[in-house]
Structures are given as structure tokens and as C-alpha cells.
Amino acid sequence: MLGAGLRSGSWNRAALSATAILSILMVAYPVVSVVLRAISKGDIGTEFTLDWIAAVYENPRSRDALLNTLIYTAGASVLSMVAGVGLAFLSIRTDLPGGRLLGLMALAPMLVPPFILVIGWVAMADPNAGFINIAASLLAGSKTSLVNVNTMAGLIWMTGLFLMPYVFLLVAAGFRNTDASVEEAARVCGASRLRMLRTIILPLQRPALLAALLLVVIMAAGDFIIPATVGLKARIYMLPSLIWQNSHSFPPRPGLASAQGLLLLIVGLLCIYFQRRALSRGARFTLLGGKGLRPGLFPLGRWRYPLAAISWLFVLCSSVIPLTAVTCMAFMKYWAPNALTASNFTLATFKYILFDYPQVWPSARHSLLLGVLGATGCVVLAIALTWYVIRMRGRLARLVDYAMVLPLGIPGIALGIGIMSTWILVPGGIYGTLWILLLAYITAHIPVAMQFVGSALHRVSTELEDASRISGQSWLGTLRRINLPLMGPALLGSWLLIYVVILREISLVILLYNPRTIVLSVGLMDVWANGFYPELAVYSLLLMVLGLVPVVVLGKFARFSAA
């Protein structure tokens, strides 16, 4: 081997190696920082203590939150798994009426931000003024409270709806790619349809099912928006909402918050470790069918229409119904029982939020700026890192590949603690500026960007690059003329995805912003605190629209798949 520097053009290797090392540091220090903060009396560097860690269990409210988080995570995971797997199977592998459309609609909640879901279900299922309860009261003739969103069941219901599409996405690909011949072989061997489902179809999906389960466990345990809004209103404390309170309420207890964050972090990292293992073992289960026929559809018989009704109702509950409820709410003068009348119609709330509410445009500017910079930063960094991992290889490259998965297992609020506890120590650093938010966004979303860019780079055969080099183009010229055009749609897809997520992100930045750097999504918490629902509705619609505009405009040029 030639030493570095001997080879002409080795500057790019050196530059990429430096980028790789910085990136590993970027994802690693928040983890270290959370640990150190949780065992320090004050800021990192102060006296060692285990009090905070002990307090996670000994403090009564923290113990409550721990238990609640467990119930909430278990409930939401089960609901989203049953719904996601069920909908995927019904829409892809059975003769359910409208299966294709059902499959598309099941993914719609990904476009509808979770706070729309929250506000929509408050509008639907508030014990006093919820549409469902009003309708029930009208039918019963007396005041009837059929459903109540301000309960653990209500929280689990909303979170289950919110997580269902992620399960659907992970599992659907497997159901879709099954080669018919595998199943025909089972049938020819004498297996009944049900037996085949039990012995062939579901076992083949085992790695995907496990990966989906671990993903929703991480997402549910680290979820912030639902516990911090309806959860706090119902006085159901959970770790993420308590972390926020512990670092903001008086007296602030950032040490306890860090210890609680550490617990979430450990759970998250364990989940992501087992998820990666499941997925890499899943490669064994990949069927190389290629020319295989589409597998046959299971006939549902007399269950066909009842199952269709249930599936459609559930799918509508996850997107169309809450979105409609929020939209209705946005046009009301006030929100109260029986408020859905013509005399209660107004556009004043739109005028107020869009033109008079002082915070909205400064924070929207921050959000758009950070969305564009964050998404661009992620994609550019991901191009450099995936090139380093896939094309240059080597020991450091493998380390980068492992390290860049870390943020997937760090709940947003814990990542926020890690970043904050580090930068608070650097005088004149980025703490309190927009840059710390940008850094947080890039750290959190680099794994997704790497998945997209990596799969796109894998699709570009190295011979296509070799042919360009032989034809006289340098490494950079080849990247510009061959790789970037070929990877374009996937790059745009990941850019859009990250932009959308940055715009709606709350838990990651809730500990990092200050009044001068507030972003639109975090501002939602203030509007929630004011408790005027029509304003909340308009604000959340504005936030959703700003996120979706580039997707609508550019979506047709993009490729949204990291497979």
C-alpha cells in the first residue's frame, strides 16, 4: 500500500476521514454528556453523585412517571403493531374491498403531524365538548360522556394511531415482496391457507416484525408531544414530560432530568441494537424471487365487509377525522359544547394568528431557515459519509457506519439534554444561538439521511464511476456529473423528509431554544398553554402547511425509499 499523500488525489480521502471523525464525535458526545450530567451534582465537572439516579425511582412523581411511561409504551406499541400488521396484511394479501387505497391511506398519518392528531382528538373526544360525546348526548337525550381523551387509554389511542404507519411501512414491504412460488410450494406440500400463514408467511416476516416493534418502543417511550400536552393536562406524568418540567419548573432539577433522560437513552440504544441485529439477520430471509408471480390473495369470505369497515374506520381515525376536526375548530369563534353552528363561524382567528400574533413570523422564519439548512446539511454530510463508508471502506469507515445509527436510539429530549449539557460549558459557544438548534437537527437526522443516500449510492455501480474516470473526469467531476444526477431523486426525497420532520420537531429543541431563537413548532406549546383551541387549530394548520408545501411542489421529482 502506498502511504497517504503519495497518491495524487488523496486529499479527498484525508478530508473525508476528518469529516468522518468529526461526525463520530458529533453523535457520540451527547451520549457521554447525558451520562456525566446524570452523575454530577451540578454541571458536568462538578462533584460526583448517584443521588439523581436514585431519585429516578425514589422521587414519587418520577416513580409514577416511570410506571406511566411503561404502561403507555406497552399500550401504544401493542396497538400500533396490531393495527399496522393487520392493515398491511389486509390491504396487501387479502381480497379486502379497496385494499390498495387503504394501504395508501394507512400511510397518510406520516404527512399529518402528531399535534394535528392531538388537537383533532381533543376536539373529537373531550369529555365535555368533544364531537363524539356531543353526538352521544344528543342521541341519548341527556349529557353522556362516551369517550374521554384525558385518560391513559386516550393517550395510548392517539400514540397508537401516530405510530401505526411506521409499522405498516416496515412490514408492508415484506408482504409485498413475497414470491408466490414459496407459498405455492407450501400449498403443494399440503398446507392449508391458515397453516401456510402460520408456518411460512409470518415466520418470513419475523425480522421485520421485530424491527418494527423495537422502533415503536423507542418512539413511544421517547414521545413528547402527547405526554406534554394532553398528558400533563390529565396529570398523567411521563418521563419525557417530566424531564421538561424538571429542567424548567422551579426549582429546576437538571440532574434529575438527565438521570431520567439516561434511562430513556439506555432503553433506546438497547432497542436500536436489537433492531439492527434483527434487520441484518433479516437479510437471510430475503427472497430472491425477481420474476416471481404476485402471490395469491387470501379470500376473507363473510368477514370481508366487517373487516373492511373496521379497517377503514381505523385508518380514517388516524388522519382524515382529526384533520377535519382541527379544520372545523379553526373556523370557530369559541370552542364549547354544541359550537358547530353557523353563528359561531369566523375567520378572525386566521387573521389573528397570521397577522397579529407577534411570535408567529419570527419563529416561522427560524423554522424555515433551520429546515432548509438542516435538511441540506444532513444530505451533504450523508453524501460525504456514505461515500467514505461504501466506496473507501476500511476500519474507520466501519466505525462510522455503526456510529451513525446511534441517534436513532436517542430520544429527542435525551439528545437535547446531551447537547445542552455540553455546550453550556463552552463560554462564547453556540449555546443560545440558532446554530445549536441546527446542530441538534443534523445530529438527530443524519441516520435517516445516510439510509437514503446510502441506498442510492449502492444503486450506482462503481463501474459507472470508473468509466467516467477513464474518460478523463476527476473524482469531483465524476461525483458532479455521474453520481449526483443518478442519486438526485433519492437525495431530494431525503431532503424533503428531513425538512418536514425538522419543521414539526418539538422534543429535540424544547430544551435548547430561548425566546430569541424560538421556532414555530415549539411555539405550539405556548399556544397550548393559553388554552384557546381555535388559535391552536389555526397555528397547527399553519405549521402543517409550511411543512408540506415543498413536498407538494417537489414530491413528484423525488424518490421516497431507502430500501
Added chain:
Amino acid sequence: MTSTTATELAAGGAGLSVSGLSKTYGQRGEIRALDDFSLTFPAGQCTVLLGPSGCGKTTVLRSIAGLVTPDSGRITIGDQVAFDHAAGHEEPPEERHLGMVFQSYALWPHMNVAEHIAYPLLTSGLAKTEIAQRVTAMLDWVGLGGMGNRFIHELSGGQQQRVSLGRAMVGKPRAILFDEPLSNLDARLRERMRMELLALRQQAPFTSIYVTHDQLEAMTLGDRVVVMRAGRIEQMGSPEEIYRRPRTRFTAEFVGIPNLLDGRVRDISAAETVVDTALGPLRAVGWRRDRQTGTRCTVAVRPTLLGVSRGTVGAGQTEGHVIRTAFQGSSSVVLVDVAGAQLVIETLAEERHEASTPVAVQPAQGAVFALLDD
């Protein structure tokens, strides 16, 4: 293909030489792809590197292209040192002025045919009109006239290969490297492209290095064939030499000579050696000069130099039994058992020999066989 532009499109090229190239792969370098490999490639000639997969032929080609960095050795292209391990010098691929035709064609899905052909000219500093002219001329030359606006997925496999060829040639490279260019084509098309490549080379000779595992391509296209084995040169020479006088079992088997007969040296003269075999005394020529009468040796007998006939065994003939006959259209292959040894005989005769028929086997009139070194 028009021959008027032939010489101006692709002329001559430069000579190349590699010396002392070594390359190992794997974590601990356990896979030895090239082992102190040295060879010169004369200007204007086609050198074919022939060998099974893993013999190192592709590594030689990719080292010359600059796509692989050898562990040691030196590569010169024309008068330019492209790689010198001792001096720590390595030119990147884009500065070696070569053309390459890939097995997978390596065409870019986002560019049309004309953009592919123009690509190597982008860095040449030529004016746009000049580039357009050269692209049009090259399209005509490779038989793709008027197809410049097509995209790759709109072309057949053969047309894609022509685009790849045109791209490799348009920049007037010092040499063109072919990496198994025909192995992705179906049999019929492969035959046709092989003939077209031969025609191209006849019209305008250019330096080329052609890597293949197909002995037919090697024989047709090579001015010189280099048989490689485990990172070293097993034998090199003209196609006729390689086929008629293989040095080793490896070469004989690789160029398609299945009949390796054990024998004993009976008589040695300056011109040839007579060897006693199951087929009686055979005339043979070998490379080794140190043979002695009575020693054991191996003779490679080409299937077409044996005849098979029904009926009684006459003088100079040996008795055998047909094991099976495979009809191949223009010829038939008869597998015959002669005294326990199985012989493959290829015959143009129309006569069909049924299994277990007794037959007489005889060498062709005046045939001289190859006496192997090992």
C-alpha cells in the same frame, strides 16, 4: 461502418509495459491476484489476457487503468510513467488517456447516446462544434448513426456495447482496455460483435488489451495471447502457437483440448519426437529440450485431428467403443473408449455412431501433436 474515417478516428496508440506488478487482496493479503507480473504490450497490437476467473487478468487491466493500486511494480504508458511503487508515484485514471470497454457496458442511465460519446471530449478543451463533429463521426463509425438522442434503456444489448466502444475510442486514447466486453451478450450476438471488433481492428489498428475467459474470442482477436494462471504468465504467443503447441496441461485444457494422452518417448529427433500412446506411435513437438528415450510424457491431442470409422481395424488404427455421440449441427462429437481412456473426437462426417458400436480410431494424415512440459 465507414472506413474513410477509420484512420483519423483511431490511430496507432502507444505501447505499454508493466513490470513486477504484485497485488494481494483480503484482510491479511491472503488472496494473491498478481505475482511479480511483467509484460510489454506493443503499440498497435491486440494483446489478449486469457484465463479462468481469479487468474489475475482483470487485476492487470484495472491496474493499467488506474482503478486498482498494485502493491508493487511499475506501469508505463507510452513515455509516461503511470505508476511506480518505488517512487511513490501514481497517476489517477483520468490522467492516463485510456479508453475502456466494460463487461457491464457501464453506461449512464441519465445520458443519451451522444452525451456518452461526447463525455471523454469534455475535458479536451475542444470547441463545441468540433466535439459535435467528432461525436457524429464516431456514431457513424460504430454503426449508431442517427441514434444520438436515444437513451440507454431504448437500445439493444449490442447497441449498448457499441456506445461503450464509441465512448472508449472517441478520445483517441493511447490504448483501449476491454474487460470481457462480450460476455454479457447472447451467443448469436457475441459471434457477430466478435467479427465486428475484428473488422474494426483491421481497418485501423490500435493498441488494445483484451481480457477474456473465452478461448474463441482470444484466438480471433489476439495478435498475441497471454494465458494467465494464479497471477503469473503460463504461456504466451500467437493464437496459433497457443492452440497448436500448448506448453502445459493447464493451457491445453483451457484452450479446449480435452484429450491428454499418457505416453512414453520412443524416439527423439531434431524436428520432432515420437511417443508411444494408446493410439500407437504419435508424432509430437514440445518445448523442452531435455527429454530422453523411454521417459513418461503427455501428448495433447486435438479432437479434430482424430478420425473415427466403423468396420475392421486396419494398419495405424486402434480399436475403440463408442460411449455416446453428440450431434452439434456442423459437426459431431464422438466420445470413444480406447483401452480404458476416453477420447473426444470431433468429426465432420455425416455418419452417426450409436453407443457401444466398435469403431476404429486413427490420427489424421501427417498430424503432429503437442508434447506437454508437465
